[in-house]
Amino acid sequence: MSELKFSDLVEPVSVDQKTALRVTVLGGGSFGTAMANTAARNGCDTMIWIRDEAAAAEINQTHVNKRYLADFTLESGLKAVTDLETAICNRDIILVAIPSHSFRHVLQQIKPFITSQAVVSLTKGIEAKTFSFMSDIIREELPEVPYGVLSGPNLAKEIMAGQPAGTVIASQSELVRYAVQQALHSALFRVFASDDVHGVELGGALKNIYAVAMGMAAAYKVGENTKSMILTRALAEMSRFAVKLGANPLTFLGLSGVGDLFATCSSPLSRNYQVGFALGSGKTLEQATTELGQTAEGINTIVQVRSRSEELDVYMPITSALYNVIFEGAPPLTIALSLMKNGHRSDVEFVLPHNEV
Amino acid sequence: MSELKFSDLVEPVSVDQKTALRVTVLGGGSFGTAMANTAARNGCDTMIWIRDEAAAAEINQTHVNKRYLADFTLESGLKAVTDLETAICNRDIILVAIPSHSFRHVLQQIKPFITSQAVVSLTKGIEAKTFSFMSDIIREELPEVPYGVLSGPNLAKEIMAGQPAGTVIASQSELVRYAVQQALHSALFRVFASDDVHGVELGGALKNIYAVAMGMAAAYKVGENTKSMILTRALAEMSRFAVKLGANPLTFLGLSGVGDLFATCSSPLSRNYQVGFALGSGKTLEQATTELGQTAEGINTIVQVRSRSEELDVYMPITSALYNVIFEGAPPLTIALSLMKNGHRSDVEFVLPHNEV
Numbered sequence: 001m002s003e004l005k006f007s008d009l010v011e012p013v014s015v016d017q018k019t020a021l022r023v024t025v026l027g028g029g030s031f032g033t034a035m036a037n038t039a040a041r042n043g044c045d046t047m048i049w050i051r052d053e054a055a056a057a058e059i060n061q062t063h064v065n066k067r068y069l070a071d072f073t074l075e076s077g078l079k080a081v082t083d084l085e086t087a088i089c090n091r092d093i094i095l096v097a098i099p100s101h102s103f104r105h106v107l108q109q110i111k112p113f114i115t116s117q118a119v120v121s122l123t124k125g126i127e128a129k130t131f132s133f134m135s136d137i138i139r140e141e142l143p144e145v146p147y148g149v150l151s152g153p154n155l156a157k158e159i160m161a162g163q164p165a166g167t168v169i170a171s172q173s174e175l176v177r178y179a180v181q182q183a184l185h186s187a188l189f190r191v192f193a194s195d196d197v198h199g200v201e202l203g204g205a206l207k208n209i210y211a212v213a214m215g216m217a218a219a220y221k222v223g224e225n226t227k228s229m230i231l232t233r234a235l236a237e238m239s240r241f242a243v244k245l246g247a248n249p250l251t252f253l254g255l256s257g258v259g260d261l262f263a264t265c266s267s268p269l270s271r272n273y274q275v276g277f278a279l280g281s282g283k284t285l286e287q288a289t290t291e292l293g294q295t296a297e298g299i300n301t302i303v304q305v306r307s308r309s310e311e312l313d314v315y316m317p318i319t320s321a322l323y324n325v326i327f328e329g330a331p332p333l334t335i336a337l338s339l340m341k342n343g344h345r346s347d348v349e350f351v352l353p354h355n356e357v
Numbered sequence: 358m359s360e361l362k363f364s365d366l367v368e369p370v371s372v373d374q375k376t377a378l379r380v381t382v383l384g385g386g387s388f389g390t391a392m393a394n395t396a397a398r399n400g401c402d403t404m405i406w407i408r409d410e411a412a413a414a415e416i417n418q419t420h421v422n423k424r425y426l427a428d429f430t431l432e433s434g435l436k437a438v439t440d441l442e443t444a445i446c447n448r449d450i451i452l453v454a455i456p457s458h459s460f461r462h463v464l465q466q467i468k469p470f471i472t473s474q475a476v477v478s479l480t481k482g483i484e485a486k487t488f489s490f491m492s493d494i495i496r497e498e499l500p501e502v503p504y505g506v507l508s509g510p511n512l513a514k515e516i517m518a519g520q521p522a523g524t525v526i527a528s529q530s531e532l533v534r535y536a537v538q539q540a541l542h543s544a545l546f547r548v549f550a551s552d553d554v555h556g557v558e559l560g561g562a563l564k565n566i567y568a569v570a571m572g573m574a575a576a577y578k579v580g581e582n583t584k585s586m587i588l589t590r591a592l593a594e595m596s597r598f599a600v601k602l603g604a605n606p607l608t609f610l611g612l613s614g615v616g617d618l619f620a621t622c623s624s625p626l627s628r629n630y631q632v633g634f635a636l637g638s639g640k641t642l643e644q645a646t647t648e649l650g651q652t653a654e655g656i657n658t659i660v661q662v663r664s665r666s667e668e669l670d671v672y673m674p675i676t677s678a679l680y681n682v683i684f685e686g687a688p689p690l691t692i693a694l695s696l697m698k699n700g701h702r703s704d705v706e707f708v709l710p711h712n713e714v
Contacts, residue, residue, distance in 0.1 A: 044685035165582035192704035225522035
């Protein structure tokens with residue numbers, strides 16, 4: 001191994017503190033903390049809002065987020081706060097890293113303090129009851145704000161360790177894209193821009209479905225040919241679904257699409273992969289969930305997306321097959337069938353669109 | 358693991374022998390043999406042409422291709438022949454599975470026997486001296502024939518073992534696409550159609566470059582974030598190059614693009630990956646080649662594509678960085694730099710095409 005290290009790539013930061021952006025991250029989980037740390041390192045005036053007072057105090061005293069990123073020392077300029085008004089008023093960018101089930105409630109709480117801040121979601125997922133994406137929730141709760149979504153293959157610990165990584169900021173507003181790039185871009189963290197908000201957030205929201213399928217396939221000891229089929233058929237149905245919602249299929253060629261899918265499907269330790277493996281080994285969902293100690297997010301996503309794809313009349317055979325296996329007792333091999341059936345049209349939906357060869 | 362097996366998916370073949378296609382595969386390597394076997398199983402009248410008389414006789418006597426697929430018994434109807442006229446005359450489809458350096462010469466030899474047969478390349482690669490793709494060579498040597506190319510993540514041994522797999526037949530001719538699907542499609546081998554000949558063959562020709570990069574990255578113990586960056590930046594430069602040659606960028610979302618790239622980059626045993634790993638560990642190309650006992654194909658592809666991309670003025674930073682590391686003594690970390698540099702435009706070239714955000 002060469003003696004040079006990735007961190008040798010880091011350029012010294014020379015930011016004029018007076019013009020530095022004021023950034024707040026809502027939520028003290030691992031990815032929110034990593035982004036707050038990145039902004040602070042870039043010279044931004046950065047706060048992280050955490051509801052729990054003891055956790056906030058600990059970060060301010062020790063510069064360690066012991067619960068989520070115990071092995072890393074945070075930038076000394078990064079401040080944790082618990083008061084929402086302090087966190088929101090007179091800030092430029094609000095990065096929302098709140099789980100999908102609490103996302104709407106937190107936006108409702110910050111609404112009184114919103115003036116001209118940009119609001120950017122860092123959360124991957126779908127609101128369970130409404131099937132809303134995070135960008136939909138922002139538009140509904142804060143209809144006047146400039147907004148965006150950030151998504152990509154971004155394991156927080158790897159970012160903290162200084163491994164080269166990239167992500168995508170998607171917004172209709174060029175100003176939002178530019179501001180987020182200014183706040184987060186560095187020599188080791190590349191922030192690309194897109195105007196395809198739904199395309200970018202759908203990559204992050206749907207990928208967990210296919211991690212379950214990949215885990216199930218692993219229980220059958222499938223080879224590289226079959227894994228590649230799963231990956232590309234997953235891309236086909238994700239992009240079909242996204243295009244129905246107005247997204248650009250080419251977005252799935254990028255980091256937030258195939259990049260995040262690749263990272264997720266290559267992680268045998270993820271809960272989604274493991275629940276798939278257990279199901280592929282003949283266990284029931286109940287047995288698999290008991291073993292894991294909690295529900296894998298991909299399972300909920302399967303239920304939601306299957307129902308929505310039927311409403312929208314989008315053909316999603318892998319998702320449907322997973323549903324049938326998990327909830328209707330079909331054999332796991334149904335997944336393999338879902339890859340193979342239905343004619344031999346173009347494998348990319350949009351290349352030979354009207355040609356049912 | 359469930360008791361059902363993939364082979365339970367196989368539908369019994371009931372083909373009317375009188376109308377079955379007459380298929381010849383030129384070349385007795387592992388993939389050519391696997392495709393000949395697939396056609397024979399589908400009921401096609403199938404021949405495999407092998408120059409070496411002893412090898413052909415052995416296949417006819419033992420139904421085993423001992424050199425390339427020693428663990429599998431071939432269909433009893435599959436005939437090996439050594440006479441080129443017999444192999445070509447009165448056939449419907451000629452599948453050419455000849456290495457790129459002999460591809461043109463074999464086409465010149467079959468030219469006298471060509472009447473109305475379709476000629477389809479199964480070969481992935483670039484002719485060294487001319488930078489011709491296999492479809493270019495077919496057009497040049499046999500200008501009148503209907504032609505196509507077949508490419509995808511298709512490890513021959515996995516196909517022979519009955520693991521579900523898929524591939525892409527690309528042709529401008531709907532008849533060629535249909536005939537190849539009839540000959541090769543089965544419950545365990547799905548043949549998709551595309552009309553993007555250059556897009557499909559470029560996936561197979563260029564992927565080895567990025568297997569070298571992935572091996573080099575592995576020497577630095579990079580995480581999932583960085584691997585995803587390599588995969589998606591590779592897709593960006595492959596599709597940029599292909600679009601310059603008239604291909605459709607969406608083709609790279611499919612099996613012949615990201616599917617084959619994923620399979621190649623996930624195979625740590627491939628020569629390309631291993632030479633990359635040795636280079637990333639500080640060895641010279643000479644040392645790496647000596648260890649492997651032969652040159653990895655990806656190294657030649659890097660030289661060819663770098664030169665061609667400069668002629669065409671296509672920006673391919675990973676390929677250029679690999680060239681600099683391998684031939685000009687740059688440190689392997691140059692690859693990481695190539696991922697990170699040059700602004701933060703859209704990560705998918707064609708989403709925000711003219712917007713240098």
